[in-house]
Amino acid sequence: MRNLIFFFYKYYTFILFFLLEFFSFFVLYQYNNYQKASFLNFTGGVASGFYESVNSTTNYFGLRDINDSLLAENARLRAQMLNAYYQSGFTQTSINDTVYKQQYNYISANVVNNSVTKRNNYITIDKGAMHGIEPDMGVISSNGVVGIVTSVSKHFSTIRSALNGNTKISCMVKKNNAFGSLEWNGDDPKFSSLKYVNKHVPITTEDEVVTSNYSTLFPQGIPVGKIYSHTLDAGDNFHVIKIELYTDFSTLKNVYVIKNILKTEQQILEGDLKGDN
Amino acid sequence: MIIEFLSLILRFFLIVLIQLLVINNIELSTYVNPYIYILFILTLPVSMKPWKVVILSFLTGMTMDTFSSTPGLHMAATGFMGYLRNFYLQFACSKDDIESRMEPSISRKGLVWFVLYMSIMTLIHHTVLFYLEIYSFREFFRTFFRILSSSLFTVIILSLGQLLFYRSPKTR
Structure with a gap:
């Protein structure tokens, strides 16, 4: 017993180091495996608040570019509006309700933190669970695909961007x-x-x-x-x-989070299939 | 003692802020990712107890993790480096250095000693960090090259910072 106490006394720095290192690997492994981040939910609020305040000052410098991209998107959307098309018939509009059931909802958000040069890049946006965002939702910008939502706090979410080794x-x-x-x-x-x-x-x-x-x-x-x-x-x-x-990705400011309304229905159905095998 | 403690806290916040607001936004290339926040651990007084250094290392890493969505990553790398720092300093420092509560810097130990110390510690830190980040040896040589180029930039920035901002040594 005395030897044991002596052992602990002699190597307490190593033991401390070992325990803390074990803890970091545990957190790291958890996160990589399940992509659900209890650690991030815990710390995310602080970090996002910090980046939000930094972003609110730096946002002014990019206003011109944002305006340009919004104008471009407006123009494109205008071109897709119904009155931009030549109407060849009237059948489509009358049965619109039953044939076209809405499957996707879009939630717009601002990027408050972003990186592009790390091996695994993450993006933080200023919308969270309060606005209906859940983990595993797709994220796009006005130009194309951005990434997948990983974790959500009340007001913020983090996104695994397409520039990330774990994103497929x-x-x-x-x-x-x-x-x-x-x-x-x-x-x-x-x-x-x-x-x-x-x-x-x-x-x-x-x-x-x-x-x-x-x-x-x-x-x-x-x-x-x-x-x-x-x-x-x-x-x-x-x-x-x-x-x-x-x-x-280096100039990303506005993104849209995609909510797939029929996703659970599809997954439940596919889950049933797997049970059969 | 209290002044020492306060200056330590002040330095911690300063270095972390520089890392988060300036260095992280450089984004030159995927091969240039300097992490200068390790300076906080590297310039702790030589006489500080090893267990304190280890705890401070993990806390610093945890702070970085909080702000970069990478739980455990910086914590593991910085903690590892903080633990090995004790062994390096044991053989690289004289008894005088320890007794005078020296903080490692160019002005106290000279350029060569300091750059060597920085380089070894930076390499240790970056090696653990970058390999843990991709979590496999799939891209072994590409990651290796990233480590070398990022470490080079870290050491250059740290040495320049030391030359620019640190006062000349107070003669005792």
């Missing part, structure tokens, strides 16, 4: 619906890579890549980027595709 977004090449997975290799924030596109599928540079209909996070056809270069490795079954992203 189901995508497809628009012209021939070839499926692939968008994964960032950590090199350049302007480019990402599309993996697991079978090599028999013909692709060319400048082909547009959009989100696929397999994902429950994003509606089908949200633009992601265009193919910048593609090669075939000998002995590999898949194309090596480099994608130029439409979203400029």
